[in-house]
Amino acid sequence: MAIDLKMPALSPTMEEGTLAKWLVKPGDEVKSGDILAEIETDKATMEFEAVDEGTIAEIVVAEGTEGVKVGTVIARIAGDDEAAAPAPAAAPVVAPKATESEAPAGTDAKAQAAAAIAPAAAVKPAADPELPAGTAMVSTTVREALRDAMAEEMRADDRIFVMGEEVAEYQGAYKVTQGLLEEFGPKRVIDTPITEYGFAGIGTGAAMGGLRPVIEFMTFNFAMQAIDHIINSAAKTNYMSGGQMRCPIVFRGPNGAASRVGAQHSQNYGPWYANVPGLIVIAPYDSADAKGLLKAAIRSEDPVVFLENELVYGRSFDVPQIDDFVLPIGKARIVRPGKDVTIVSYSIGVGFALEAAETLAAEGIDAEVVDLRTLRPLDKETVLASLAKTNRMVVAEEGFPVCSIASEIIAIAMEEGFDHLDAPVLRVCNEDVPLPYAANLEKAALINAGKIAEAVRKVCYN
């Protein structure tokens, strides 16, 4: 039986090509792998190999013909006995037609997707747990709260291990992992060499293989060496595998400006990671949120980037003394209720926002402060509800202004809160420069309560 040879597509974008040269003629015997013709695409001249065995029966498109569309029959092979025997194998693959008729989602899948399918309605995140009456509050540093979260989870699940530079014997570069080696031993608290790309990959592979790694970066500045594994390996593989390849891993460490350490050690990566579907991004401010959200992050089936802040590690806040204090991921928190204006912030910015709110209160402006806590998925509902109440909004972010979380909040306000706005939303971010070392310049570049208060006065037209 005859086999049609069709003009092949030889690159992802090829639609037509030139049949430059035939290397066979009618009557020639060909077998799999023989080169039949040379075909010119817009990029290169490619060799066209035989897949089936048989005799060339006919050359349909002469050599030198330009603009031959992909799929055009260019020659025919008379199949030999063996090739003809299993009919489906030798039969020409008449593809596009069959595809269209048998695949209802076929060519207009995009249109259908746009028209009929939207992401499943977001499940409303659970509220923070109600604390039993009389729950004792214990003043705890953020550093201790993070350590307690890891220790509690490690006691409950032996698949969890902590890995990073200086996490074990040194007790943590910033002492966040203090005491973990003593309690859990070197099998579960593992010092790595200075090799971020490598251990981020090993952690990700271990998560794919069923363990639950907590990978500490000494700072997120160094995680740029490892960002390929966070994004390409950890965030995308579940999707690319159709849901087979889980990656329950936490990447954690300090993020943002510290103090006088210069531009390479002072950057907020929140917007970078929040840009990527497949990741959870958490950036807590106080000790209770640090503990409750790190526990939730470790329990999550998804890869989590957990952004801490060095300047906040030593601050003390109340943490409820209950057995298993876990907070919902994806839920913002109103840390100070108010009626005149909303200040949205996260991480260290929340402290500045609260300070600004106190100043403003003395001037008769009652500011509501919203702590996003999770940057991805972002709790739009809480932000929009606050905007609907106050009609004015400022976003405060310790980070670069361009393509920031603040930019995203403003976009949400425009798209979904426009009717509630009495003034343009303003953002208060760091200056758009690499962070300088000199004390005066560094201070000038960073956000502070004064800058936030000034922006609030503007949106309140005061």
Added chain:
Amino acid sequence: MAKPAAPRKPRARKPAATPPQVTAPETIAAEDEATFALRSLQQAHANNKRFDASDEELLKFYEQMVLIRRFEEKAGQLYGLGLIGGFCHLYIGQEAVAVGLQSALKEGHDSVITGYRDHGHMLAYGIDPKVIMAELTGRAAGISRGKGGSMHMFSTEHKFYGGHGIVGAQVPLGAGLAFGHKYRDDGGVCMAYFGDGASNQGQVYETFNMAALWKLPIVFVVENNGYAMGTAVKRGSAETHFYRRGTAFRIPGMDVNGMDVLEVRQAAEVALEYVRAGNGPVLMELNTYRYRGHSMSDPAKYRSREEVQEMREKHDPIEGAKQELLKRGVTEDRIKEIDKKIRQQVAEAADFAESSPEPQAGELYTDVLVGTY
């Protein structure tokens, strides 16, 4: 990289200047010992090169290699017809590597991970050709539900962990899988494949260091097919003997002919015995050749047609296995029967891949996250 201040250690006093010394004999002896440790597996392989396969075993290897060859040829054909899109890297010519090595593993117990040229490794691990082909055509029945494509396929059931598109990324990921085997103490090993091109990625050496330091149960396999896309090995690598590249990390190396399935299998026996005994990683270099371009859109003008023909005619792993079978007295008919069966199987896979429907539009939004938040 700044680190928080650590308590300063008293500075060691500089040794007084000494005249250059001739290396003491005992130092040389110690070095010889280290060299021996690094070469001992190569020596063991040299002493007994070929796996003593039964006829049935060799027939099985032959069948698996033919399956990969015919599958890849069909994939190339479907690509030409526009049924497969994007990038598609074929394994034709390298079949003996995946078949020889993975036949020595315990399927579903030992982990396998590789790069983007992954169809052959999946077929060698017993994964159904239908769901692989359906992934290539981007259909709902594909092993990644049509959302991964040629370079991104996985089967956690078979402990096949991909299928990774970023060159070299699979090496630390593989070490992570090996870390898991050791952590759980389940006796499993990970086999991590990468190419001569990926061998120049920095993360490979970060991984060598930690794998050796922690004695992870992993076999690093460099499939040296001579070309990193269009760059010949000697144009891109200062050390072209890749099996030596673990030396700095005390990882023993093995230099293996990747065109003979029985040599590959025997080398795997040596490597796995060492790794399973808790000695840490082995680095195997499998010298092989890809007959096709780097991907479907590569015209492969960086090498001569004669070079390719020479490999095909004189070193083809499938032809080699076939000649060996005939020499052993296996009948031509028996071999033809296998060929026919495989053609049928591949044709069925192609039919399945062409006729099964594309993913439902709603699949666009599934599998982004596992949890709901």
